Amino acid sequence: MTPTDPAHFTLKPQPPYDFAANANFVTHYKGQEGADTFDGEILTRVLDLGTNVAKVDITSNGSTDDPALNITLSGQPIPAEIDTATRLVDRVVGARGNPQPFYDLVAEIPQLALLPETFHGLHLTQATSLFETITWAVLGQQISANVAASLRRKITEAYGRSGEIDGHPYALFPRPEDLASADIDDLRALGLSQRKAEYTLGLRDEFGSGRITEARLAAMxxxxxxxxxxxxxxxxxxxxHWLLIRGLGREDALPIGDVALQKTLGELVTGELFTPKELVDYAEQFRPYRSYLTIYLFALIRARRVGAV
DNA sequence: ACCCAGGCATTGG
DNA sequence: CCAATGCATGGG
Structure with a gap:
C-alpha cells in the first residue's frame, strides 16, 4: 500500500443549513451512532466505496446562510472512488434539500415553534446503504431505540467488515454478501426474535440477489x-416510510403507527398522545413536506433522550 | 416482578 | 374486515 494520501474537497449544502444540527441528528446527540462519530466539530465516518473503504472527516467552514463543508478523505481510495465518496458524503450530511418550506408551514402553529427554533438548518440526512437502512428499521420495529442499537451493534460485530484507517478503528454494517453464511439460529443467538431473524435473511436475499436495487426504487x-x-x-x-425518508431522501413520507411520533406530536399539540389516525390527519397540513415534520420530531425525541433539550 | 419500546404477520371472531 | 396476540431485550 502507498502511504495515505488524503483527498480534500469542499461541499456547499443548500441553505439554510447547520452542520452541527445535522451531525447531532445522525449521531443521536450522543456523539456516536452506528458508523458515525461527532465530537462537536468533526463528523467522522468510514465509507464503503465498493472496492475499498475510506475514512472521511467533515467540518464546517461557513454559516447557516452560506454553508460550506471541508471534506478530508483518507485510506486508499482509487481516483474513480473519489466520485463515489463525494456522492455518499453529500447524502450523509444532507447537503441537498431545503427545510424552508416546512418552516413556512410551521410558522402558523405556535405549539410547534420550538422545532424550527431548536433544530434550525437540519436537513434530511440520508443513510449510505438501502440494505443497511431497511435492516436497521426491521431490527428496530416495536423495541426501544436502545435495544435496536444493541442488536445493530451485535450484528455489525459478528458479520461486518472491520479494520483501522490512520489509527481509527471502524466496523461497517454487513452487506448482504457478508451475511451469506448466517442462518436463523445464528441471528437468534445474537438476540433477534425468530421473526426478525427470518425477515433479516429474507432482506439479505432480496438485496443480495439484486431483485431490489436502489437504482430501481429511485426511479419510482x-x-x-x-x-x-x-x-x-x-x-x-x-x-x-422510514426507508423513503432515510434511504431515498423523499420529502413527504410519514412513518404511520410510530408511537414515539404519536406521543411527541400529540403532547406538543394537545397535551395528549395522538392515535395513529390523529397523527395522519394532523400531518396532512404539512404535505408535501411531511418528512421534515418526521425528522424534526425525531430530532426532539433524540435530543430529549440524552437531556440535550 | 412487571411494563413498555421509533411494528409486523398471523390468527380468530 | 377489524381486534387480539406473540415476539426479544434493556431500561424504567
Missing amino acids: DDEAVETELLKLRGIGPWTA
Missing part, C-alpha cells in the same frame, strides 16, 4: 416504492 414515485417494499416480508407502512 413514493407510492410505487411503498407498494414494492410492502411486498417484502417484515416490511409494513412504518418501515416503508
